[in-house]
Amino acid sequence: MNKLTGKTVLITGAAKRLGRATALALAEQGINTIIHYNNSVKDADKTVQLSINKGVVSEKIQYDFTDNDGINRLIHEAVSVTGNLDFIINSASVYPEDTLESMSRSNLNQTLNINGFAPFILTREFKNICRTGSIINLLDARITDYEPKHISYQLSKQMLFSLTRMMSLEFAPEIRVNAVAPGIIIPDKNQDKEMLGHLKAGNPLNRIGTMEEVTSAVLFLLQNEFVTGQVIYVDGGRNLRGNVYGY
Numbered sequence: 001m002n003k004l005t006g007k008t009v010l011i012t013g014a015a016k017r018l019g020r021a022t023a024l025a026l027a028e029q030g031i032n033t034i035i036h037y038n039n040s041v042k043d044a045d046k047t048v049q050l051s052i053n054k055g056v057v058s059e060k061i062q063y064d065f066t067d068n069d070g071i072n073r074l075i076h077e078a079v080s081v082t083g084n085l086d087f088i089i090n091s092a093s094v095y096p097e098d099t100l101e102s103m104s105r106s107n108l109n110q111t112l113n114i115n116g117f118a119p120f121i122l123t124r125e126f127k128n129i130c131r132t133g134s135i136i137n138l139l140d141a142r143i144t145d146y147e148p149k150h151i152s153y154q155l156s157k158q159m160l161f162s163l164t165r166m167m168s169l170e171f172a173p174e175i176r177v178n179a180v181a182p183g184i185i186i187p188d189k190n191q192d193k194e195m196l197g198h199l200k201a202g203n204p205l206n207r208i209g210t211m212e213e214v215t216s217a218v219l220f221l222l223q224n225e226f227v228t229g230q231v232i233y234v235d236g237g238r239n240l241r242g243n244v245y246g247y
Helices: 017-028 041-052 068-082 105-130 151-170 193-200 211-223
Strands: 008-011 032-037 058-062 087-090 133-138 175-182 231-234
Touching: 008 017, 008 068, 017 032, 017 041, 017 087, 017 211, 032 041, 032 068, 041 058, 058 068, 068 105, 087 105, 105 133, 105 151, 105 175, 133 151, 133 211, 151 175, 175 211, 211 231
Parallel strands: 008 032, 008 087, 032 058, 087 133, 133 175, 175 231
Antiparallel strands: none
16 A cells, blocks of 8 residues: 555645646645645646545645745644645745846845745744654755856755755654755746757756656655655756756
8 A cells, every 4th residue: 555645745836837746646646635825726726626536635725925924824724634744845936037136135035035934934833733744845956056047046945955954954853854956847938949959958868857757756755764855856967067057
């Protein structure tokens, strides 16, 4: 029997894209899914229904991560759905475009808050309330180098990377904390085929990854209980090369 069956996961930013793909992959394993969203209520409803169609319990919870003071409410509501909460996947993030020249304090603060500080607060509340379980933070392969058009985003993911390592030590042995760092998985809607060809050339495998390849890494980290403090790069080897221009 699958040891994940009957467990419950809270997935932030699960209304669409990679968050939804992760929710559905976990539902396939018999994991009940709590779908966090902020504004995308129709997309969240769809993710919930697709999860239920796979035979699990699923509900949505709205929460704005700019309000960290009430984040314990999100944990309590998630626990109330099935009576327990075993995993959190921190997928929610914002992706502003800014450079060293254009970055403002307010933009940086908001990005750090949503992409870095909110997952930390959520994980800490999970530790205090649920006591045991597993956390997976979704990072970005670009944490290893310099991407000049998304400075605040990159700084926020580097912050979450450092917090992943810190929390894995501080919260052990009851809580395992790991991360997955995708590379080119979901192309930006403004990228044309020529740009995608350029981006593919940035990794040794010379292709774009799939959401299934990311979600399989998430499943591995949930299943293997002797792994903590690790980052799995699902990026075709891009992090080994670095790339200061483009993706």
